[in-house]
Amino acid sequence: MQTQWPHLLWIARHGQSAGNVARDAAEAAGHVWINVEFRDIDTPLSELGVEQAVALGRWFRDLPVEERPQVVLASPYVRARETARLLMEAADLREHRDVRLRLDERLREKEFGILDRLTKHGIREKFPELSEQRTHVGKFYFRPPGGESWCDVILRLRSLTEMVTREHAGERVLVIAHQVIVNCMRYLLENLDEAKILAIDKLGDVPNCGVTSYRLDRGANALVPDLVNFIAPLIEAGAPVTSAPDPQSAPKP
Secondary structure (H helix, E strand, O other), X not given: OOOOOXXXXXXXXOOXXXXXXXXXXXXXXXXXXXXXXXXXXXXXXXXXXXXXXXXXXXXXXXXXXXXXXXXXXXXXOHHHHHHHHHHHHHOOHHHOOOOEEEEOHHHOOOOEHXXXXXXXXXXXXXXXXXHHHHHHHOOXXXXXXXXXXXXXXXXXXXXXXXXXXXXXXXXXXXXXXXXXXXXXXXXXXXXXXXHHHHHHHHHOOOOOOOEEEEEEEOOOOEEEEEEEEEOHHHHHHOOOOOOOOOOOOOOOO
């Protein structure tokens, strides 16, 4: 059976979160722990994150009607849900009854297990053997105790992708999630391997509210990359561009 892809698929990272801000401060101070009062699931957007989400929403509002999202899929984490809500309001998508918002736990952030809330320095100090193992194995396959590897994330995203092709074929779908999700979706959609996706990851963090998109090539019945980490809507709106990893992210090799 031939796969039926969406007509357009956008994948966006959430706006800057309070956790991003706390992580930057902890790393700069050389602390072991990142001082966040919320569970990762409950971490809200920062004021700048709100501004970024609204700016991206206004960009979608200014697209031709036939190019705007029909379906919004979002991670259930607060920072992604808030980004989706603010974006949809700014884009006037809520005025159209055919625009659906679906929260899907398969889009949640990568789970960091025992390394949760630790800075780079903290990981090396508290779990030197795990730090060495991760360096040896590489982030694609390394699974911290109680957490996930990139492969684990990709496994759940395979299921999500199958659902998208089954339920949203020919539609315009916007996904709002997290940095690792963006990269792992690229791995799947662009048929990449470990070396290629880690090379992309090493180039830099995914910008908050940056957009990567794919457009259906009907002749080939395949999604073709269109935009990659597109940040023009933020620049045009005067919203500062940020790209810090989420506070639970383990350090890059």
